[in-house]
Amino acid sequence: MKSKDIVLTGDRPTGPLHLGHYVGSLLNRIALQDQYTQYVMIADIQALTDNADNPQKVRDNVMEVMLDYLAVGIDPEKTTFFVQSMIPEIAELTVLYLNLVTVSRLQRNPTVKTEMQQKSFGESVPAGFLMYPVSQAADITFVKATLVPVGEDQLPVIEQTHEIVRSFNRIYGKEIFPEPKALLSQVGRLSGTDGKAKMGKSMGNAIFLSDDEATLKKKVMSMYTDPGHLRVQDPGQVEGNMVFEYLDIFDTNKEKVSELKQQYRHGGLGDVTLKMYLFDVLNALLTPIRQKRMVLAENKEAVLQILLEGTKKVRQVAAQTMQEVRQVMHLNYE
Numbered sequence: 001m002k003s004k005d006i007v008l009t010g011d012r013p014t015g016p017l018h019l020g021h022y023v024g025s026l027l028n029r030i031a032l033q034d035q036y037t038q039y040v041m042i043a044d045i046q047a048l049t050d051n052a053d054n055p056q057k058v059r060d061n062v063m064e065v066m067l068d069y070l071a072v073g074i075d076p077e078k079t080t081f082f083v084q085s086m087i088p089e090i091a092e093l094t095v096l097y098l099n100l101v102t103v104s105r106l107q108r109n110p111t112v113k114t115e116m117q118q119k120s121f122g123e124s125v126p127a128g129f130l131m132y133p134v135s136q137a138a139d140i141t142f143v144k145a146t147l148v149p150v151g152e153d154q155l156p157v158i159e160q161t162h163e164i165v166r167s168f169n170r171i172y173g174k175e176i177f178p179e180p181k182a183l184l185s186q187v188g189r190l191s192g193t194d195g196k197a198k199m200g201k202s203m204g205n206a207i208f209l210s211d212d213e214a215t216l217k218k219k220v221m222s223m224y225t226d227p228g229h230l231r232v233q234d235p236g237q238v239e240g241n242m243v244f245e246y247l248d249i250f251d252t253n254k255e256k257v258s259e260l261k262q263q264y265r266h267g268g269l270g271d272v273t274l275k276m277y278l279f280d281v282l283n284a285l286l287t288p289i290r291q292k293r294m295v296l297a298e299n300k301e302a303v304l305q306i307l308l309e310g311t312k313k314v315r316q317v318a319a320q321t322m323q324e325v326r327q328v329m330h331l332n333y334e
């Protein structure tokens with residue numbers, strides 16, 4: 001028996017998924033699908049909020065992201081996949097929610113602020129981008145989700161969803177929407193291979209689930225370690241060393257990792273040897289995913305069908321919710 005809780009998450013299809021997604025959300029979804037009714041949404045409309053000039057990129061990545069989902073083991077028998085743009089009710093609900101939110105509140109949203117800086121929007125931020133938390137509140141609420149597994153950086157967006165739900169329920173006088181709870185993943189954020197920031201496609205510091213073996217090796221070999229560790233016999237720093245950060249997360253052999261750390265600190269363990277070890281660990285994790293992905297990619301039509309079937313199911317949920325919303329908002333004319 002599944003719990004009554006309803007889980008909704010999603011990703012913007014702006015690139016294939018990477019190891020940051022894997023530890024930050026994919027593992028969570030694989031675990032949650034057995035226990036809960038789970039929806040996974042491909043947020044193509046949200047992806048367009050900062051890619052309006054590049055619809056082909058978004059379109060292509062819908063398939064890449066679906067391949068990643070299925071390859072890691074999110075199971076269409078247990079999880080309902082759908083594509084955001086095929087649920088017009090989300091857009092409808094967004095417009096209604098926009099009246100419950102002020103522009104200054106949106107400008108103060110820490111998630112939006114950070115992303116605006118990263119994308120150097122300044123004053124020319126697209127209005128659609130500024131208000132994406134409102135659209136995300138619609139994503140979450142139209143299925144009446146009660147649990148939203150997200151990374152820490154998305155917490156302010158969930159907080160804003162709470163405010164919208166509270167306003168809506170208070171003004172329109174019915175508890176139509178539950179207040180969703182955020183579910184944080186165990187690994188909050190994975191640093192990029194350069195050690196500078198969170199792993200991200202646009203940062204050029206990501207290891208993708210779809211990277212082939214040679215690419216994986218090249219990326220691991222160029223990872224940021226300890227710049228002061230020049231000769232094999234020198235003592236090296238473990239803290240802030242990306243290879244050790246990744247080993248802590250991905251190597252299940254904790255004893256071995258602790259031995260390696262000791263050896264590295266003491267001196268006598270070279271970066272190349274250490275990186276080869278990490279390569280083996282990551283390659284063992286990624287090889288089955290890569291293989292499954294390749295098989296799936298041979299039949300993209302079938303993958304698309306999975307997405308469309310899920311979307312069809314979700315449409316019914318959306319229609320039902322909108323009917324309730326129209327009624328309490330006195331928008332039910334027939």
Ligand code: TRP
Nearest residue numbers: 008009010011012043046136139
């Ligand atoms: N904003 C999320 C991200 O960039 C993607 C997303 C869109 C989402 N709608 C959502 C996540 C609803 C959780 C729930 O990662």
